[in-house]
Amino acid sequence: MTTLRMEEAAHAILARNDRGGYTVPTDRLYPFQWNWDSAFVAMGFATFDVDRAYRELERLVEGQWDDGMIPHIVFHAPSDTYFPGPDVWGTRHRVPTSGITQPPVFGMALRHVHEAALTSGMADAEARTKALFQAALRSHRWWLDARDPEGLGLVSILHPWESGSDNSPAWDEALARVPTTTTTAIRRKDTGHVDASMRPRDEDYQRFIHLVDVYRDCDWDPKRQWKKAPFKVADVQMTAILARATADLTHLAEAFGTEEDRTELAQMRRRLGDGLARRWRPHLSRFVSLDLISGADIEAPTQAGFIPLVALTLDDAQRSAVTAEIGRWLDGMAVGVPSTPAFSLAFEPKRYWRGPVWAVINWLIADGLRLNGAEDLARRIEQSTVRAIENAGFCEYFDPTTGEGLGGDTFSWTAAAYLVLGGRQ
Numbered sequence: 077m078t079t080l081r082m083e084e085a086a087h088a089i090l091a092r093n094d095r096g097g098y099t100v101p102t103d104r105l106y107p108f109q110w111n112w113d114s115a116f117v118a119m120g121f122a123t124f125d126v127d128r129a130y131r132e133l134e135r136l137v138e139g140q141w142d143d144g145m146i147p148h149i150v151f152h153a154p155s156d157t158y159f160p161g162p163d164v165w166g167t168r169h170r171v172p173t174s175g176i177t178q179p180p181v182f183g184m185a186l187r188h189v190h191e192a193a194l195t196s197g198m199a200d201a202e203a204r205t206k207a208l209f210q211a212a213l214r215s216h217r218w219w220l221d222a223r224d225p226e227g228l229g230l231v232s233i234l235h236p237w238e239s240g241s242d243n244s245p246a247w248d249e250a251l252a253r254v255p256t257t258t259t260t261a262i263r264r265k266d267t268g269h270v271d272a273s274m275r276p277r278d279e280d281y282q283r284f285i286h287l288v289d290v291y292r293d294c295d296w297d298p299k300r301q302w303k304k305a306p307f308k309v310a311d312v313q314m315t316a317i318l319a320r321a322t323a324d325l326t327h328l329a330e331a332f333g334t335e336e337d338r339t340e341l342a343q344m345r346r347r348l349g350d351g352l353a354r355r356w357r358p359h360l361s362r363f364v365s366l367d368l369i370s371g372a373d374i375e376a377p378t379q380a381g382f383i384p385l386v387a388l389t390l391d392d393a394q395r396s397a398v399t400a401e402i403g404r405w406l407d408g409m410a411v412g413v414p415s416t417p418a419f420s421l422a423f424e425p426k427r428y429w430r431g432p433v434w435a436v437i438n439w440l441i442a443d444g445l446r447l448n449g450a451e452d453l454a455r456r457i458e459q460s461t462v463r464a465i466e467n468a469g470f471c472e473y474f475d476p477t478t479g480e481g482l483g484g485d486t487f488s489w490t491a492a493a494y495l496v497l498g499g500r501q
């Protein structure tokens with residue numbers, strides 16, 4: 077297909093997954109609005125329909141809780157093709173939602189959409205950005221209060237699903253401590269849509285649902301959850317995205333915030349930047365997350381170790397170490413960057429976050445490399461992502477060893493990544 081035909085196909089996927097101002101990740105497998113998917117999708121929409129880009133973020137904010145949290149799923153309309161649905165979460169928001177969150181790409185997306193609106197001369201852009209800026213600021217306050225109560229400068233996930241990298245080897249040790257017992261009957265639907273060999277294992281699912289049971293029993297109160305959590309990881313990917321989004325909000329605050337907002341955002345930015353910088357491990361050439369229950373570094377190699385580049389300015393030694401390390405991960409791969417490298421014992425090229433390449437992760441890694449002056453490697457990763465999509469279609473993810481498209485097809489965020497990264501070629 078020509079680039080133009082591919083762009084039309086990407087638009088068609090977004091149109092097909094539109095459920096009325098919000099976009100489902102893909103039909104059936106993920107039939108609701110997902111938090112970070114929607115933020116990437118909004119940036120995709122901003123390449124051709126800025127009004128629709130704003131709608132995506134506005135509809136996500138309909139799910140925002142009074143305490144500021146933006147949940148990982150907003151169940152705008154019922155569907156019986158996904159488990160766990162609203163009854164399992166048992167939350168009490170006006171619009172049914174899950175009870176956990178996902179990476180706050182929202183602030184990055186808001187700046188992106190706002191700048192697209194300025195370029196296109198949209199009339200109501202100011203008011204729309206301003207309202208969303210307030211929502212984003214409330215959610216960042218929630219992150220620091222609820223998920224960094226001890227002031228580490230790192231925010232924690234209490235459930236692997238919050239990371240967005242559900243079954244990453246990074247969680248193996250921490251998740252192994254979580255019991256497999258559940259008070260909820262597990263009725264997986266995902267393995268009816270795609271092959272079980274690509275999805276998390278049943279045992280992982282039991283632990284995922286055990287965690288939901290624990291937090292539901294805390295009435296979703298952040299303080300009680302923090303005390304009870306059998307899984308608590310200060311995650312560098314999450315912290316980096318929050319820090320980067322904070323920088324983007326700081327930029328917007330010049331026009332939309334008060335003096336106090338600007339000071340508060342600058343403090344947040346410093347706290348998160350300092351916290352992240354302490355997670356650099358020279359012997360690994362990457363950043364590592366911290367298991368708050370065992371107190372140990374999580375050394376398993378995963379893509380998360382490179383995401384801090386979106387938020388930090390590395391020194392020369394760090395920059396050459398990171399670029400050499402990413403080069404090593406790309407070595408011998410048909411498509412990079414693998415979510416787990418081929419030299420790791422945990423590598424499974426077809427199983428979800430244990431090897432496959434994800435277009436939106438490449439988008440973040442390339443952004444971080446570019447911010448740190450590694451333009452050539454950034455372009456190489458962007459081009460190989462675009463080529464992978466042109467060869468295999470708008471799949472959920474790709475086998476790094478062959479480039480084969482896997483998981484769900486007609487995926488919204490893959491279409492968005494194509495539009496944004498393709499536009500940079």
Ligand code: GLC
Pocket residue numbers: 101106110112113239240241242
């Ligand atoms: C999976 C992914 C997560 C994504 C969701 C919807 O759960 O791990 O990152 O948001 O699917 O696409």
